[in-house]
Amino acid sequence: MEALTILANHLRELDAQALRRQRRCAETGCAAHMQVDGRAVINFASNDYLGLASHPKLIEALADGATRYGVGSGGSHLLGGHSRAHALLEDQLAAFAGGFIDKPRALYFCTGYMANLATLSALASPAKSSSEQTATLFSDALNHASLIDGARLARANVQIYPHADTVALETLLSACKTPLKLIVTDALFSMDGDLAPLHELLALAEKYGAWLVVDDAHGFGVLGSHGAGTLSAFGLRSPQLIYIATLGKAAGVAGAFVIAHDTVIEWLIQRARPYIFTTASPPAVAHAASASLSLIASSEGQTRRQQLQQRITQTRALLQQTPWRALDSVTAIQPLIIGANAPTLACAAQLAAQGLWVPAIRPPTVAPGASRLRISLSANHSSADLEQLSAALLASEI
Numbered sequence: 001m002e003a004l005t006i007l008a009n010h011l012r013e014l015d016a017q018a019l020r021r022q023r024r025c026a027e028t029g030c031a032a033h034m035q036v037d038g039r040a041v042i043n044f045a046s047n048d049y050l051g052l053a054s055h056p057k058l059i060e061a062l063a064d065g066a067t068r069y070g071v072g073s074g075g076s077h078l079l080g081g082h083s084r085a086h087a088l089l090e091d092q093l094a095a096f097a098g099g100f101i102d103k104p105r106a107l108y109f110c111t112g113y114m115a116n117l118a119t120l121s122a123l124a125s126p127a128k129s130s131s132e133q134t135a136t137l138f139s140d141a142l143n144h145a146s147l148i149d150g151a152r153l154a155r156a157n158v159q160i161y162p163h164a165d166t167v168a169l170e171t172l173l174s175a176c177k178t179p180l181k182l183i184v185t186d187a188l189f190s191m192d193g194d195l196a197p198l199h200e201l202l203a204l205a206e207k208y209g210a211w212l213v214v215d216d217a218h219g220f221g222v223l224g225s226h227g228a229g230t231l232s233a234f235g236l237r238s239p240q241l242i243y244i245a246t247l248g249k250a251a252g253v254a255g256a257f258v259i260a261h262d263t264v265i266e267w268l269i270q271r272a273r274p275y276i277f278t279t280a281s282p283p284a285v286a287h288a289a290s291a292s293l294s295l296i297a298s299s300e301g302q303t304r305r306q307q308l309q310q311r312i313t314q315t316r317a318l319l320q321q322t323p324w325r326a327l328d329s330v331t332a333i334q335p336l337i338i339g340a341n342a343p344t345l346a347c348a349a350q351l352a353a354q355g356l357w358v359p360a361i362r363p364p365t366v367a368p369g370a371s372r373l374r375i376s377l378s379a380n381h382s383s384a385d386l387e388q389l390s391a392a393l394l395a396s397e398i
């Protein structure tokens with residue numbers, strides 16, 4: 001069959017460019033030390049920054065949730081699938097992370113990917129009621145794929161500004177004629193580990209009457225007061241802010257949420273297709289996410305954030321000694337730029353042979369020539385884990 005041959009040829013091209021991705025298979029729960037493909041590894045590949053994904057209290061909460069609510073939700077949120085567990089979680093999220101706005105309300109989604117698709121498409125949609133009035137969406141060049149796909153679903157005009165370049169963004173904003181404008185950014189960029197210039201972005205949003213949509217997938221739980229996220233860390237407050245974060249990373253569970261003014265959330269419930277036309281996540285997962293929020297806000301959460309900070313400081317010092325360029329990241333994402341695909345892959349394979357699981361990130365996730373090792377840190381890594389990684393990097397032959 002010709003279509004199969006075409007696919008097979010494309011896969012061979014991926015192999016030739018060292019771009020084929022392989023899944024590895026975890027035999028135990030996600031943790032800093034775990035079993036993968038039948039062997040013990042130190043895991044630098046997960047986004048489980050606080051080490052909560054296998055926390056006994058969350059395992060217990062999930063089991064308790066399943067006992068109370070069963071396994072499946074049974075339907076979409078608007079047709080029978082919404083449960084008390086979802087509702088309680090939303091109230092808890094708005095109270096915990098909604099300090100950036102008056103009348104905060106939260107909406108829980110199955111995944112962050114869907115939350116981003118939903119938010120961008122629904123926010124842009126009022127503009128479509130008139131053929132002349134379209135929305136313009138201003139997107140940082142390094143935004144996550146789910147924001148890029150959300151912009152596509154929104155069918156808005158999309159203007160991409162160079163990474164974190166607020167001067168270039170202002171030039172675009174000042175020339176923009178559409179009444180509806182959305183500035184869209186990751187708070188903490190997932191492949192570089194740097195923070196968006198949120199003060200400046202909000203000032204521009206206010207000056208030009210735009211929404212500022214912030215995807216804090218990697219900051220929520222880690223940054224800000226009690227882990228309330230990057231808006232809290234920056235001390236921002238504005239009715240123009242729309243906050244999105246996932247519960248599958250530092251929170252260690254699954255799902256995601258949007259917090260915005262009550263009216264915005266009501267609009268999402270009425271119009272966001274990725275919210276409306278999918279089965280609600282299992283209530284037990286929402287119940288476990290509630291337990292995770294309590295942990296994040298507790299003194300244990302605080303201790304875990306301090307431990308993570310120590311590992312970040314240690315890693316930054318160790319990476320300076322390698323022959324490659326360590327990006328200047330003050331977060332749990334520590335990228336080491338190797339450049340070409342094949343040596344990046346070879347280095348990751350050498351580390352893997354020593355039980356160190358560090359993913360090689362290649363195009364299209366990052367720009368060609370900027371392939372890297374993405375070292376992702378957890379509060380549960382020990383100082384010795386980092387020393388072992390550093391020694392292996394220094395001994396690497398690529």
Ligand code: PMP
Nearest residue numbers: 111112113144146190217246248
């Ligand atoms: N935004 C960013 C910045 C992300 O890194 C991710 C996950 N890789 C997502 C959104 C999607 O979140 P989720 O995994 O919950 O779908």
